[in-house]
Amino acid sequence: MASGWNKWGLVGQHEMRIQRATKQYEAWLGEQTAVIAADLEVKHQQMAAGVFPFLRATFYRWAQVWPEVCQSLVSAPQVLAVGDLHVENFGTWRDAEGRLIWGINDFDETAPLPYTHDLVRLATSALLAIEAGHLSLAGHAACEAICKGYREGLQAGGRPIVLEAEHGWLRAAAMTEERAPKAFWAKLTSLTTVQNKGDWQDARDALELLLPEPHPAYRVVHRLAGLGSLGRQRWVALAEWQGGQIAREAKALLPSAVYWAAKQQPGKIAYKTILRRAVRASDPFVRPQGRWVIRRLAPDCSRVELAALAADRDETRLLTAMGWETANTHLGTPDAAPAILDDFERQPDGWLHSAAKAMAQAVTYDYEDWRAEKHEKQ
16 A cells, blocks of 8 residues: 555655554654553554544654645744644643633644644644544635634734633533533543552652642552553542542653654753743643643543534634634744744635645545554454
8 A cells, every 4th residue: 555655746754654654653652751552552443443533643644744745835934833733632721810711732742843734734633523523514614714713813912712701602612511520530530540659650749749738648540541642651640639539640741753753853842832932821730840741630621522512512613713722822932923924825725725635635545554454453
């Protein structure tokens, strides 16, 4: 199947099949951190489950392929970008004032990239979500909504999306029974305590940094969450405190796969920088700390999957809000807005839809190759 790459005009390292790229990336991953092999196997299984989860699980492959498929967009103005942006990398949290905020949920793959990168990846994820039946609007309409939100966000200078003012519709869409406290805590507390304390001792100081003082008695569990980060260590401290459950998570923090794909020495991890600079009502419980990113887990402080959104959601407004929040993040790059807006307005009509369709085809090709080989081995 490798010859199929010819239709994309890909050359050099990008001709390699997804199996080889995955093996090489995971070897690099093992050089950066302790890898949980069983979690990688779960990831491999999920990669064969559907093209949308495949996209979420394989940012490393995206980072290899997108510069070749979208060559005309690579020279666009650069920002400190999200990297692994997609329609399920959004969630809610409480800011320092206790207000409920909606926005981008994590920045594991943050790196300097053209602003177009995040928009194309977000739009591609929307097209694949439509194909999978998770969204119902037309592909071109999804891309137009993202562009509208992004342009308006840049022009306005950005603004955090606070779900207690004019965004009541988004609050209603996000805070459904799927995220009810009873179900959330039942799932989390059912996880088995890690018996070997040596497994998570490196994360102990990070976990305890966010626990109340004096520290309550707690137990540590291993949590499977997300797709792209599967294989990294992810530990959760669970405790009873003042009449209820609390949870704190530590996840291994690594350089972006962008550096692996470009065969560069890993650059500085920019998680803290992007949080500080973005137009954002920040979660005071999210902190990069040494080799970890730590956060509070709670029913209203977590990522929101499309399946958990209200059935009667306004998908056009939802994708417009995603475009706006992407602008909020890109505005954290000093003085970038004028150059971005100038370049954005120069793009031809339908440019984002065209680029997203090309990337969706490339991702689908890799997914089918991966799934076919998985089935052959079973």
